[in-house]
Amino acid sequence: MHVLVLGGTTQARRLAGLLVAALGAGDWVTSSLAGRVEGPRLPPGEVRVGGFGGADGLAAWLRTHQVDALIDATHPFAGTISFHAAAAAADAHVPLLALRRAGWVPGDGDDWHPVASLAGAAEVLPSLGARVFLTTGRTGLAAFAGLDALWFLARSVQAPEPPYPARMEVLLDRGPFTEDGERELIRRHRIDVVVTKDSGGAATAPKLAAAREARLPVVVVRRPPVPAGVEVVATPEQAVARLRALLGGLRARPEGGA
Structure with missing residues (x-):
């Protein structure tokens, strides 16, 4: 077999x-x-x-x-x-x-904004915040390249290739992550909005709990x-x-x- x-x-x-x-x-x-x-x-x-x-x-x-x-x-x-x-x-x-x-399911206290695509996420971001924690991986960053007024912290396993936002810091890291770590990352970088794909699973879910605790909006790209x-x-x-x-x-x- x-x-x-x-x-x-x-x-x-x-x-x-x-x-x-x-x-x-x-x-x-x-x-x-x-x-x-x-x-x-x-x-x-x-x-x-x-x-x-x-x-x-x-x-x-x-x-x-x-x-x-x-x-x-x-x-x-x-x-x-x-x-x-x-x-x-x-x-x-x-x-x-x-x-x-x-997939992930929103709970009490979550402020989720579901969208159908990365392009959809880019459309709603300017109305939600100015300092973005982007956790969608290294591909697809071109969707956010035109948002020059926003600052991005992009986390990925490998360094992304352009095009990507002009005002962007890259954090190379691999899950699983912890709530304490995500909480500190959000605080240190003064994040006010999170973008994620609905990947599901526990390895990267702590960012959702940290965002809920900080009362941050989360843009969730549907599968x-x-x-x-x-x-x-x-x-x-x-x-x-x-x-x-x-x-x-x-x-x-x-x-x-x-």
Whole structure:
């Protein structure tokens, strides 16, 4: 049995570990990473880095490598690769699951401003604040490049490339983050508005709690849709359980055994 996992997310790494433990001798798991992040945290099992050449290239890879199941565990905002995965799985007649952790939900005291895109976030920002904590990653900063009256603190794992806002400080850091750390960052940089994508998960959620405590508005970019007809699971454990049903039983290894 051969399972291909798309994505370098925390959930994807957790899933790869569970699958490696569940599959038997002669079976294997391949994790495919996009290669956009230097020095990524590698998951258990086999790893490949780089694109496939679109949906047709991915379908050819599924056939050539005799893949029995495909799991799209990419970032909720990866977008294009999810539609390529759906088309390739249909073409190669391979079952497909999408692993998507639950999105964030506003609570009491939150001042959230949902928008459909980064461009939408840029449109509403001038009315909300002047010092922006931008936590949308290093890609897509061009959407904010024309906001010369605002100051930005942009946090990302790697340094961004232009175009980006003229008045911008870059903070290179990788989660998980803490509420104390986010609270101090907001205070030190005098942040008055936060911009985030609805990535979900606990690793980057502390900024939301810190913003709530400071009574700051938060611009939340909504997720793009999962391709129609693709089955979605919320956790790596659910993905493994669903694969058992789809593929007739992953063979569990004895605890602690090889």
